[in-house]
Amino acid sequence: xxxxxxxxLLPTTSEQAIxxxxxxxxxxxxxxxxxxxxxxxxxxxxxxxxxxxxxxMSTKFRETRDQGSRAKGMTEESFDLRVVEHDAxxxxxxxxxxxxxxxxxxxxxxxxxxxIAEGRHVCKQLATLLEAGTSExxxxxxxxxxxxxxxxxxADSGSGTFSNYQSSAAAPTIANIxxxxxxxxxxxxxxxxxxxxxxxxxxxPTEKFQVVSDLLSQAFLASGESNPxxxxxxxxxxxxxxxxxxxxxxxxxxxxxxxxxxxxxKFLPADTLGLRFWDESSDFFKDTGKIKVSQHIWTGxxxxxxxxxxxxxxx
Numbered sequence: 001x002x003x004x005x006x007x008x009l010l011p012t013t014s015e016q017a018i019x020x021x022x023x024x025x026x027x028x029x030x031x032x033x034x035x036x037x038x039x040x041x042x043x044x045x046x047x048x049x050x051x052x053x054x055x056x057m058s059t060k061f062r063e064t065r066d067q068g069s070r071a072k073g074m075t076e077e078s079f080d081l082r083v084v085e086h087d088a089x090x091x092x093x094x095x096x097x098x099x100x101x102x103x104x105x106x107x108x109x110x111x112x113x114x115x116i117a118e119g120r121h122v123c124k125q126l127a128t129l130l131e132a133g134t135s136e137x138x139x140x141x142x143x144x145x146x147x148x149x150x151x152x153x154x155a156d157s158g159s160g161t162f163s164n165y166q167s168s169a170a171a172p173t174i175a176n177i178x179x180x181x182x183x184x185x186x187x188x189x190x191x192x193x194x195x196x197x198x199x200x201x202x203x204x205p206t207e208k209f210q211v212v213s214d215l216l217s218q219a220f221l222a223s224g225e226s227n228p229x230x231x232x233x234x235x236x237x238x239x240x241x242x243x244x245x246x247x248x249x250x251x252x253x254x255x256x257x258x259x260x261x262x263x264x265x266k267f268l269p270a271d272t273l274g275l276r277f278w279d280e281s282s283d284f285f286k287d288t289g290k291i292k293v294s295q296h297i298w299t300g301x302x303x304x305x306x307x308x309x310x311x312x313x314x315x
Contacts, residue, residue: 014279025111079139089294127240146311152188159192169315203248205241245314254308261309267298
């Protein structure tokens with residue numbers, strides 16, 4: 001059987017090599033990427049600087065005492081988020097691409113590698129934000145994102161406070177997980193009432209993921225008793241976390257309702273700015289004999305609402 005990669009199929013011009021690269025890149029972009037833990041926080045924006053409103057729209061019914069109806073404003077505070085440009089790319093001698101099957105095959109793998117690198121970039125940036133959460137402030141109330149004294153309503157001191165942070169070391173055992181889930185259920189809304197948080201995910205670094213995942217999936221404990229946590233939490237591997245001990249409880253349903261703990265803004269400029277090529281007509285090729293492609297992305301990251309996530313210092 002004849003190989004699909006024969007000399008006759010190799011590009012004969014740099015224009016052809018770049019066109020085939022671009023076609024492969026478009027196919028990769030249009031295909032559904034492998035899911036990553038950070039995908040839910042990515043949002044496309046239309047400008048390099050975007051203003052995000054801070055308004056949870058938490059409301060409650062009260063007895064009507066007159067004919068006037070109560071109404072609550074939908075937008076209260078806001079924060080600005082700026083994107084920053086990043087780039088990555090590949091270059092290769094055109095002689096190799098046009099004569100060597102394996103060099104050409106690597107050239108055509110590059111679009112997928114760029115797509116993977118973009119996803120990893122978002123994950124790493126968000127993980128870095130999480131790990132700085134005890135010092136980085138939340139725009140919601142101006143308090144450290146992970147804090148034991150978040151303001152339930154920044155405009156009403158009488159609404160009380162809540163915690164999304166356990167500073168005392170606690171390994172993710174069954175008993176400790178139960179304790180922290182109970183503590184997380186005490187998170188308040190803007191009216192000072194319990195928000196209704198019900199953690200359903202546990203985010204773990206690589207060093208903790210397998211052990212905790214196995215622990216949560218076993219039907220019986222070492223004592224012979226039924227596992228009370230069976231089916232209660234979804235273990236999520238966050239390989240980008242650098243702390244080997246800390247773990248996070250998360251309520252994915254509250255996040256879906258708008259309580260995003262963080263946001264990754266992605267700005268999409270004109271195509272000619274996002275993907276750039278250097279072919280035989282470029283000075284780069286004339287100096288090096290290589291063709292090159294570079295992808296530029298514009299991203300910005302920010303911690304936002306502290307309600308649906310809880311940090312537990314591990315051990």
